[in-house]
Amino acid sequence: MNLQRLKFWSAILLGLGSVLASLYVQNMYLLNVIILAVISAILAVSVNLLVGYTGQISLGHAGFYGIGAYTVALLTTRWHWSIWLSFLAAFGLSGLMGLVLGLPTTRLRGHFLGIATLGFGVIVNVVLNNWTSLTNGPVGVRGIPAPALFGISLEYKNFFLGFALACLFVIVLLVYLVVNSAVGRAWKCIRRDEIAAQVSGINVYGYKLLAFAFSGGIAGIAGALYAAFMTLVSPETFDLNQSITIVTTTILGGAGTLVGPLLGTGILTLISEWLRNFHELRLVLYGLILVLFIVVMPQGIYPFVKKHVQLWFTPRKVKIQRGSEGRHL
Amino acid sequence: MSEALIAAKQISVRFGGLWAIKDVELQVNSGEILGIIGPNGAGKSTFLNVLSGLQRPSAGHLVIGKEETADPKAWRMAKLGIARSFQTIRLIDDMSVLENVLIGTHLYAVKGFLQVVGRSRSWHQTERQLKEGALETLAWLGVGHKAELPVSMLPLQERRRVEIARALMIRPRVLLLDEPCAGLSQQESLALSNLMSGIRTRGVSIVLVEHNVKLVMALADRVVVLDHGQKIAEGTPTEVAHNETVIQAYLGGEVHA
Numbered sequence: 001m002n003l004q005r006l007k008f009w010s011a012i013l014l015g016l017g018s019v020l021a022s023l024y025v026q027n028m029y030l031l032n033v034i035i036l037a038v039i040s041a042i043l044a045v046s047v048n049l050l051v052g053y054t055g056q057i058s059l060g061h062a063g064f065y066g067i068g069a070y071t072v073a074l075l076t077t078r079w080h081w082s083i084w085l086s087f088l089a090a091f092g093l094s095g096l097m098g099l100v101l102g103l104p105t106t107r108l109r110g111h112f113l114g115i116a117t118l119g120f121g122v123i124v125n126v127v128l129n130n131w132t133s134l135t136n137g138p139v140g141v142r143g144i145p146a147p148a149l150f151g152i153s154l155e156y157k158n159f160f161l162g163f164a165l166a167c168l169f170v171i172v173l174l175v176y177l178v179v180n181s182a183v184g185r186a187w188k189c190i191r192r193d194e195i196a197a198q199v200s201g202i203n204v205y206g207y208k209l210l211a212f213a214f215s216g217g218i219a220g221i222a223g224a225l226y227a228a229f230m231t232l233v234s235p236e237t238f239d240l241n242q243s244i245t246i247v248t249t250t251i252l253g254g255a256g257t258l259v260g261p262l263l264g265t266g267i268l269t270l271i272s273e274w275l276r277n278f279h280e281l282r283l284v285l286y287g288l289i290l291v292l293f294i295v296v297m298p299q300g301i302y303p304f305v306k307k308h309v310q311l312w313f314t315p316r317k318v319k320i321q322r323g324s325e326g327r328h329l
Numbered sequence: 330m331s332e333a334l335i336a337a338k339q340i341s342v343r344f345g346g347l348w349a350i351k352d353v354e355l356q357v358n359s360g361e362i363l364g365i366i367g368p369n370g371a372g373k374s375t376f377l378n379v380l381s382g383l384q385r386p387s388a389g390h391l392v393i394g395k396e397e398t399a400d401p402k403a404w405r406m407a408k409l410g411i412a413r414s415f416q417t418i419r420l421i422d423d424m425s426v427l428e429n430v431l432i433g434t435h436l437y438a439v440k441g442f443l444q445v446v447g448r449s450r451s452w453h454q455t456e457r458q459l460k461e462g463a464l465e466t467l468a469w470l471g472v473g474h475k476a477e478l479p480v481s482m483l484p485l486q487e488r489r490r491v492e493i494a495r496a497l498m499i500r501p502r503v504l505l506l507d508e509p510c511a512g513l514s515q516q517e518s519l520a521l522s523n524l525m526s527g528i529r530t531r532g533v534s535i536v537l538v539e540h541n542v543k544l545v546m547a548l549a550d551r552v553v554v555l556d557h558g559q560k561i562a563e564g565t566p567t568e569v570a571h572n573e574t575v576i577q578a579y580l581g582g583e584v585h586a
Contacts, residue, residue: 181445182438189432196419201407201436201499
């Protein structure tokens with residue numbers, strides 16, 4: 001118990017520390033990369049709710065991401081909403097879309113759910129591209145104002161990074177609190193055995209919908225941050241590739257864990273930035289590295305590392321005992 | 330006369346051209362152990378699935394307390410106080426025993442968003458109480474010392490007990506047990522049947538589907554015999570044991586006695 005509390009508070013400290021540290025990053029290139037990585041991390045955390053905790057695949061997460069981004073873009077430029085209200089609207093609308101997508105699709109499983117969510121992502125992309133009167137088509141929307149917090153403009157990238165990190169940590173904290181409650185227990189049970197969940201009084205359909213809505217809403221916040229950071233949005237950001245990257249990041253880092261998506265984002269960002277040195281070979285190497293990771297650690301990086309660290313610290317005697325207990329089966 | 334907790338009215342289930350269950354009438358009374366026996370393929374498990382809301386009946390309906398339903402949903406049935414175990418145990422192997430049992434407390438947990446996120450006092454209190462209750466039940470079922478182990482490390486009979494513990498956590502009025510003694514040794518079966526009596530003493534009715542006829546006869550207050558999806562006999566164990574149709578169904582042929 002105490003260990004858990006220690007972990008919890010050190011995570012909070014780490015969060016605060018990194019927000020403060022973000023003020024000291026001087027390099028513009030680095031700032032850009034980190035801010036985009038933080039946004040990707042929010043996306044990974046969001047999809048982790050579905051893929052990791054509830055066991056529902058989503059191959060259309062770029063759809064929610066795009067809806068969030070365009071909500072902010074259009075509300076601020078066209079209807080001159082305040083940026084914070086538009087953030088709230090992005091969360092609400094993407095969450096609502098999650099619910100709407102969930103209504104027909106939560107009855108589907110496995111591959112079928114994959115295809116249906118993939119279809120959702122494609123549809124959103126097509127709409128963004130073709131509903132020119134609203135979305136401005138492939139050109140996108142420009143001139144999104146930078147948000148200001150307590151009179152400080154977040155145009156200054158260090159401040160924006162601090163803000164984005166704060167968002168990420170609040171979201172991770174929310175997810176932690178929800179996942180470690182009866183709601184999270186219900187999700188985890190649905191992931192492994194829906195029938196067991198049903199006979200335990202869990203409304204499986206309702207809890208899947210909740211996961212879709214919550215996950216969609218969080219992805220919408222990522223989109224809102226993206227729009228506010230880039231000050232322009234266009235449909236090509238929110239395509240199938242993006243959806244797949246989000247899922248890959250989560251699975252690579254360790255789906256169903258709190259740290260996994262964060263670790264996955266960090267490592268993938270590092271790799272893809274480092275691979276810029278290789279020009280044309282970049283994507284080939286990227287693919288190779290991904291395959292390597294999945295083959296060596298199919299459960300994800302975080303569970304793999306955790307297991308090995310634990311083994312390292314487990315006394316030999318206990319290991320042998322556990323081994324023999326396992327063999328009883 | 331004790332009150333009826335569940336009444337099945339003219340329940341039929343059809344799979345394609347086959348009637349797995351045809352017009353079965355049945356009543357579960359409070360505080361009793363009702364045994365359901367029958368040869369393989371008699372429709373026992375299907376009937377249990379209907380009672381627990383996992384199988385929608387093709388015809389007929391259920392009356393649970395004051396509620397009447399023709400299309401029962403499993404989680405609603407759990408809410409109405411009907412819990413069950415499975416022949417092939419449905420626990421989550423890589424979770425700990427305690428975590429598995431806590432899943433059964435879902436109905437009583439605090440789930441309001443603000444309370445969960447704010448970790449309100451009532452949230453803490455409820456979670457602690459539910460956990461204590463789960464540990465108590467596990468201890469009562471004789472697996473308390475294994476609460477922290479992953480389920481996959483437990484032998485079959487203990488996993489059965491864990492599944493029963495999870496079912497008890499929904500505070501059921503009726504517990505449906507599907508072949509609880511399948512794969513257990515005679516000794517383990519005996520221990521489990523003692524446990525079932527214990528559960529009944531706690532005021533939970535039990536519907537017991539079991540292959541081991543001897544065990545059912547010893548334990549049940551009433552026995553229902555299914556064959557080819559139809560109820561062919563009902564009564565006390567002694568009555569049923571001497572029923573000619575039953576003997577015929579089991580032995581397949583005429584009785585000369």
